[in-house]
Amino acid sequence: MLVNETLEEYVKDVSSSKPAPGGGSVSALVASLGVALSSMVYNLTIGRKFYDEYDSDIKDEIESGLKICERLISELMPLVDEDKKAYEDVIKAIKMPKNTDEEKALRSQKLDEAYLKAINVPLKLARLLSEGFAPTLLIAQYGNPNAISDAAVGALLLFAGLQSAYINVKVNAKFLKDKSLADSAVEECESLIKRYEPVKDEILNTSIKNL
């Protein structure tokens, strides 16, 4: 599994002429790293002196923010492998025989199923990533000032991941037979980008003013 490769092996794997792992798998890793940076700021905040002085409702919010990050990481990391698998299934379907009408129909059906899976991975990535902005903003506002730059980098990576997920949704959308499903996936990503770009900027502004 890719998640068990070393950083060095994975980067080498990406750069090789194998078409997978590619942009989809890498985006899932970048997303995980973005949320992991937020988690780190949470972990450098909870239990510190300044944290103990917060009101209990802010403490509660912070504690559930960390839980959201932990859940997101556990849901994002598997996508590093799932995207590769989805891509391989597309290739498998493309290589199916198409000599008879029956073979053609079966190939076409398998190919459509494979593209559906291939669009669903980056779509899931975009949705999960979107959930990462609120906890990152919260910890940029209330977190350990010594680690605030890590929340800013986290926000940059969440947004780059979201833009990358959009590109991967778009590249698979044109192959889907169900055009309304393809359009709605592309539109959903566009609206997530529009919605979370200002949150990313707010996180950056909050952090940078404290740098």
Added chain:
Amino acid sequence: MLVNETLEEYVKDVSSSKPAPGGGSVSALVASLGVALSSMVYNLTIGRKFYDEYDSDIKDEIESGLKICERLISELMPLVDEDKKAYEDVIKAIKMPKNTDEEKALRSQKLDEAYLKAINVPLKLARLLSEGFAPTLLIAQYGNPNAISDAAVGALLLFAGLQSAYINVKVNAKFLKDKSLADSAVEECESLIKRYEPVKDEILNTSIKNL
């Protein structure tokens, strides 16, 4: 070494309450992944039928583009560990005794040396990353159309890495004694962002019109 950790271990390490690896180390990995995606598109281009039909000067440009990417990856990956080491040296210097004037002077000197190293890692990252935009643009223009989305994701990661490097330069700049050096490092990053943002956009436009 961090580059020998698995993806899973590294993400866990980032998310933990250890302050390093943090945003600096992660940015170096993201930068490496961005260039690795460009490399992949080069490797899916060179030797293909459509490639053989290019003029020899375009082929030469493409071949040297791949070499630039390979060199960049080999220079970027070590920064994943160097950033952590630089951060640990800052912590070591902070913990030095400061009871006598002599101790204070030595601590102050070591701390300044450590912050200088800590600003130099993301500054080097920003410079190396900047070299990645031209080869990514080239391969977005001439590369395998089936992998063009990977060049787009590569460009997004290069730019997110550059913005992250800027944040890490800025956060260390305020601790440097040599203010003119600190200012010039921040300004250099700002000017690299200004210079390469339009190149990133050009890569995205070139790729997206072919999606």
